[in-house]
Amino acid sequence: MEIAYFLGCIMPNRYPGIEKATRILFDALDIELKDMDGASCCPAPGVFGSFDEETWATIAARNLTLAEDMGADIMTECNGCFGSLFEANHMLKEDEEKRAKINANLAEIGKEFKGTTNVKHLAQILRDDVGYEKLASLIEKPLDLNVAVHYGCHFLKPTAEIGIEDQAENPSILDDIVEITGAKSIDYKDKMMCCGAGGGLRARDIDVTASFTKEKLDHMTEAGVDAIIDVCPFCHMQFDQGQTEVNEKYGTDYAIPVFHLAQLYGLAMGLSAEELTLDAQKIDAAPALAKALGENAK
Amino acid sequence: MSIIDRLKSLFSEEKDMEEKNIADKKSDDVGAKPSNLDDAIVSGTKTSVPISDVLKKDEDAASEVTFKKDVSSIEEQRVEEDLPIIEEDEPSNDEEIPKEEEEESDVEEVQEIQSAEDAAVEDDDETSEIEEDVPVEESLDVEENTSSQEEDVNTDDEEESAEKADDEENNQNKDEKRDNMTLLTDKELLTDANRDPEFTAEFIDAGIETVKHCFQCGTCGGGCPSGRRTPYKVRQIVRKCLLGLKEEVITDDALWMCTTCYTCQERCPRSVKIVEIIKKARNVAAHAGYMAKPHKMTGVFVINTGHAVPINDAAKSLRTKIGLSEVPATTHADAAALEEVKKLCKITAFDELIGYDEATGGLKE
Numbered sequence: 001m002e003i004a005y006f007l008g009c010i011m012p013n014r015y016p017g018i019e020k021a022t023r024i025l026f027d028a029l030d031i032e033l034k035d036m037d038g039a040s041c042c043p044a045p046g047v048f049g050s051f052d053e054e055t056w057a058t059i060a061a062r063n064l065t066l067a068e069d070m071g072a073d074i075m076t077e078c079n080g081c082f083g084s085l086f087e088a089n090h091m092l093k094e095d096e097e098k099r100a101k102i103n104a105n106l107a108e109i110g111k112e113f114k115g116t117t118n119v120k121h122l123a124q125i126l127r128d129d130v131g132y133e134k135l136a137s138l139i140e141k142p143l144d145l146n147v148a149v150h151y152g153c154h155f156l157k158p159t160a161e162i163g164i165e166d167q168a169e170n171p172s173i174l175d176d177i178v179e180i181t182g183a184k185s186i187d188y189k190d191k192m193m194c195c196g197a198g199g200g201l202r203a204r205d206i207d208v209t210a211s212f213t214k215e216k217l218d219h220m221t222e223a224g225v226d227a228i229i230d231v232c233p234f235c236h237m238q239f240d241q242g243q244t245e246v247n248e249k250y251g252t253d254y255a256i257p258v259f260h261l262a263q264l265y266g267l268a269m270g271l272s273a274e275e276l277t278l279d280a281q282k283i284d285a286a287p288a289l290a291k292a293l294g295e296n297a298k
Numbered sequence: 299m300s301i302i303d304r305l306k307s308l309f310s311e312e313k314d315m316e317e318k319n320i321a322d323k324k325s326d327d328v329g330a331k332p333s334n335l336d337d338a339i340v341s342g343t344k345t346s347v348p349i350s351d352v353l354k355k356d357e358d359a360a361s362e363v364t365f366k367k368d369v370s371s372i373e374e375q376r377v378e379e380d381l382p383i384i385e386e387d388e389p390s391n392d393e394e395i396p397k398e399e400e401e402e403s404d405v406e407e408v409q410e411i412q413s414a415e416d417a418a419v420e421d422d423d424e425t426s427e428i429e430e431d432v433p434v435e436e437s438l439d440v441e442e443n444t445s446s447q448e449e450d451v452n453t454d455d456e457e458e459s460a461e462k463a464d465d466e467e468n469n470q471n472k473d474e475k476r477d478n479m480t481l482l483t484d485k486e487l488l489t490d491a492n493r494d495p496e497f498t499a500e501f502i503d504a505g506i507e508t509v510k511h512c513f514q515c516g517t518c519g520g521g522c523p524s525g526r527r528t529p530y531k532v533r534q535i536v537r538k539c540l541l542g543l544k545e546e547v548i549t550d551d552a553l554w555m556c557t558t559c560y561t562c563q564e565r566c567p568r569s570v571k572i573v574e575i576i577k578k579a580r581n582v583a584a585h586a587g588y589m590a591k592p593h594k595m596t597g598v599f600v601i602n603t604g605h606a607v608p609i610n611d612a613a614k615s616l617r618t619k620i621g622l623s624e625v626p627a628t629t630h631a632d633a634a635a636l637e638e639v640k641k642l643c644k645i646t647a648f649d650e651l652i653g654y655d656e657a658t659g660g661l662k663e
Binding site: 007009010012013014016017019020035036037038039040041043044045046047048049050051052053054055058059062095105106108109111153154157158159160168169192193194196197198199200201203204205208209211212215274275277280 | 504505523524527528554555556557558559560561563564565569571573577578580581584585589590592593595596597600604605606607608609610612613616617619620621622626627628629630631632634635636638639641642643645646648651652
């Protein structure tokens with residue numbers, strides 16, 4: 001099996017440990033991740049989608065054509081990229097009028113959207129294409145961690161279009177995948193709430209974004225977790241860097257380490273904090289790592 | 299799984315009720331009885347029946363009416379109290395009985411759906427007719443009634459006195475009591491001159507016909523994480539988009555307080571594509587020049603690098619350290635690909651939209 005690997009912006013350009021972990025994970029799963037040479041920003045649904053639908057769809061369609069030319073489906077591990085690419089792919093497959101308009105634009109750079117690729121999320125592939133049994137066979141160091149799973153918004157929703165089998169308001173896909181590593185998913189208040197970064201809000205009004213994030217952190221703290229697990233580098237950045245911003249604005253001292261799902265699997269497969277670039281994140285992961293691997297370190 | 303089943307049954311109950319209301323409305327059109335209570339419930343804006351009547355009846359029906367669970371009891375109560383409606387309700391009550399006998403139910407259901415669809419079509423037509431005929435002030439007045447009554451629901455005394463008071467006094471009371479949850483005030487009555495039908499048409503043309511389906515229940519705002527902390531009132535924005543209040547929508551900073559989290563859209567009982575409406579309204583705002591500088595800068599980054607968040611030195615050294623290529627195999631490593639992105643941004647005039655200055659690689663000004 002091979003798949004076109006869409007990197008996006010924040011993962012390769014801020015948290016490369018997520019990319020590294022994903023490449024090692026998929027090596028172990030015997031799935032070839034093929035680079036989409038020349039791919040760009042998805043582009044961000046909340047920003048480009050909010051400014052000019054045509055530009056958003058045109059740039060997204062260009063990315064989609066790269067995978068079409070490779071004859072492969074696309075995998076992304078960013079909810080924003082997933083939302084953008086899935087939505088554009090869906091729209092252009094369904095709406096002939098818009099497709100004609102976008103293809104007229106793409107013709108100027110010698111490309112054409114054909115509608116021959118599918119856009120999939122990392123977690124969706126792990127559950128539906130890989131399977132939990134195979135995932136479990138990869139675990140070398142079961143992790144002793146209580147974690148708050150954060151789904152993010154553009155993964156399962158809007159359910160009417162996305163069609164990943166689960167419930168948007170009470171899902172289980174991520175909790176199931178996380179618990180295979182030995183970590184325990186702890187329920188917490190308003191678990192499905194947004195991190196606050198999306199829709200261009202972080203860029204425009206960081207105070208409001210921080211207020212969202214603080215509410216999430218409050219609830220996670222009440223539940224007593226060792227770490228936050230996400231499947232979106234933008235949420236990841238918001239919980240990591242944003243956590244320090246919350247502390248500055250509110251005088252709090254939150255210090256909950258943040259792991260992308262791929263990083264969590266990297267840990268369970270025995271990768272070091274350095275390989276996962278956890279040592280470069282704003283929130284110190286060392287306490288959680290000590291707990292997670294404590295028994296195995298003996 | 300039992301929770302899902304329960305929810306499903308609740309939703310189907312709600313849908314049944316909705317269909318009945320539509321059916322009532324349809325027969326009502328024929329029977330020319332403009333003050334039907336169901337009209338007030340469905341559209342919430344198009345009749346002059348005091349909502350207090352409706353609410354009071356519901357309260358009488360069961361002292362602890364919870365919105366969804368007791369739909370059936372409300373229904374029964376209405377049958378008892380409201381003789382004229384009995385005749386109209388009976389056929390639809392009959393329809394429910396065969397549903398339990400599965401053999402015949404399919405045919406029945408198809409008919410029911412068909413008639414509901416017909417009714418829906420008529421509903422749309424009727425709405426547009428009314429919107430043309432009835433002065434805007436009237437429909438907005440009723441909306442104020444709705445919200446002021448929402449505040450009053452729990453105080454019987456106030457409710458009764460409000461009923462006795464004549465319209466003008468009533469309005470004054472409301473002005474005093476009104477908080478900023480209300481869409482409009484009497485002092486700022488809107489007329490057709492305030493409306494821009496082309497603005498509404500933009501949503502329809504963009505394929506968001508569901509903007510017309512909103513009945514202003516407020517479920518969207520109730521679940522909105524932004525509305526808890528900002529002036530962003532999603533229900534109002536949807537209403538304003540439908541009424542064509544373009545300037546109010548696009549000049550309001552609150553329009554940009556949505557994180558596009560889809561909670562509203564997932565919960566909307568009318569399946570209105572709310573996030574699409576918000577994004578479309580933002581498109582109109584952006585093209586009218588209402589765009590924040592940080593947003594423009596995100597656009598600048600994409601034109602200059604192909605990435606909204608471009609690589610930096612720290613990330614380069616991290617990548618090298620863990621054995622990845624120094625820059626990812628994206629537009630960062632492919633000048634020709636970056637040129638394609640730039641060209642596309644020109645073709646769609648995105649560069650002009652954000653005020654991109656090619657000479658400096660920044661914003662004009």
